[in-house]
Amino acid sequence: MTPHIDDLVLFTQIIDHGSFSKVAEINKITKSVVSKRISKLEQQLGVQLIYRTTRKLTLTEPGTMLYHRARDIQQAAQSAFDAVSSYNEVLSGTMRVSVPTISGELLLADALSDFCQKHPGLNIEMSMDNHFVDLVADHYDLVIRTGFLEDSSLIARHIFNSRWVICATPDYLEKHGCPQTPRALLRHNCLGYTQQSTGPFDWLFLRHTNETYTLKVSGNFSADNAIALKKATLAGNGIAYLPTCLVYDELQAGKLVEVLPEHAGKVVGIYAVYPYTKQPPRRTQALIEHIRERYLAIKERF
Template sequence: MSFEDKSPMITNNGDSQSSIAGKVLENLNALIVFAKVAETRSFTDAARMLGLTASGVSKAITRLEQELGVRLMHRTTRSVSLTNDGSSFFERCSHILSEIEEAEAALNQTQSAPRGRIRVQMPVGFGRRVIVPALPGFIERYPDVVIDGELSDRIVDLGYEGVDVAVFIGVPADARLIARKLCNLRFVTCASPDYFRVHGEPQTPDDLERFRCLAYVLPQTGRYRDWHFEKNGRTFAKTVSGPLNLNNTESLLEAAISGAGIAMISTFIAADAIRAGKLKVTLRDYATVGPQVSVIYLPNRNLSARVRVFVDFLARLVPPNPPWDQILEPECNR
């Protein structure tokens, strides 16, 4: 009999016989332990997050399996994975725990200010330039909230890694995630004024083949990021690279400022250098709208007070027309 087949047995007088539902309700802590192991795929990581020992977590899972009469997990010395019954059980547990968390969050909202720890992951450039400078204002307003921030350009698995909120560029692959748009990236093609003085400027994107260009290396794939352009309603992309290609936008900015060549850089990264005259924009008429930037989080964290106020904070942080995009406007309009 599969896990799904083991539904509660109710007698005519309304008494519940020894059912899975009754046993589960008697030990909610076991559900919490199981869900954390299922998310992290690790007894050690789950134990650390729950403040327990690894052996205590292992024993709790074993007792739960004995009570349910099904095997929930495959265990080896190196990994933990869910059985088919374990996957079904985890899906149902997630809904149950989500409801409990949301009910607790709703109760806490009426009784106290947001509190607790938020794990946040954000891209290095956007995090450093846009989010981190504004965080002191957030923690001053919400002194009982602790932010553990990770700045990296990797793609995180929110449920598996226990991350509450991530700032994501592009379209999330996981359709279950809730995504709230912050803005769209805009890019500028630019180089130092000295570079253009010596080598001239491209008049069209096709001219870039005659110039020394600096490409951004995508950390996930090692490929070069395409340069996107738009003209007369037509959007097109070019694969551009040169003798120097980097996987960090701040370093790409410094290389362009030093005269190493032409780069395509996000406006929020390049704006200060352009205003200071360290970089000059070219191919301005070919600029196009880039990928969307969103704050993403799991559905079962939607009503957590601390996550809600942090998401609202990020949404307010980026205005509809960000100041860094104003460098794309004609100089007479700035």
């Protein structure tokens, strides 16, 4: 039997407050009911989640894993509810938003300006920057970024996953041959993206077991700008690993050809990041939902 989401929320509340009694008081139920629901959750999952002593509660290893995942579910659900409840609310003021250059040019400039049209009292100042900015020092209300968030003082909400493709021009492949395996790329001129945390020529691939692994390729050109890499690829100078959204039109038109589609394993999460707060402003929540809807509307391009 699949655990009930309400029990997962109750579980996170217990860890956040460190007390069965406090959670029982918050939810207006008895302490014994709280205890029974957690015991039921543990039975359904087949693992112990919490070590209980008279003085404190301690998470087990599976309990820790469940806690972090369950908090994400709770936050996503609350954000969705809040966005709907504020649908007719008048949003006003000025928001400073930082977005990556590719997403900014392809999607977010239109999405943010449309959001302002829907809310005439709202002004948005958008900055395009691939480097992670200091939200607090630079006074940003919201930042859209890709990859892993390390700063625990910030909240990151997952919006979408961006799939990357390995591609080259038909002329390049006709001249140099089309690689049939990832290792065949070692005989090709690969174009590197220096913004990768792992290195410009450390490319990610999938095994048949769906596990990922890294293969170091090489080439005579690298750049910190994906659009520059796209131009170099279109010039027939090599094979590149690029975001699908950046080369979608060229792939559809046949100007570029996807290489090793079954082996490409790079998928990058797109996140909305804002300073930690128990209750972010309604305008921030509404804007995040608006951005997420825009990504979903053209998901085939990503």
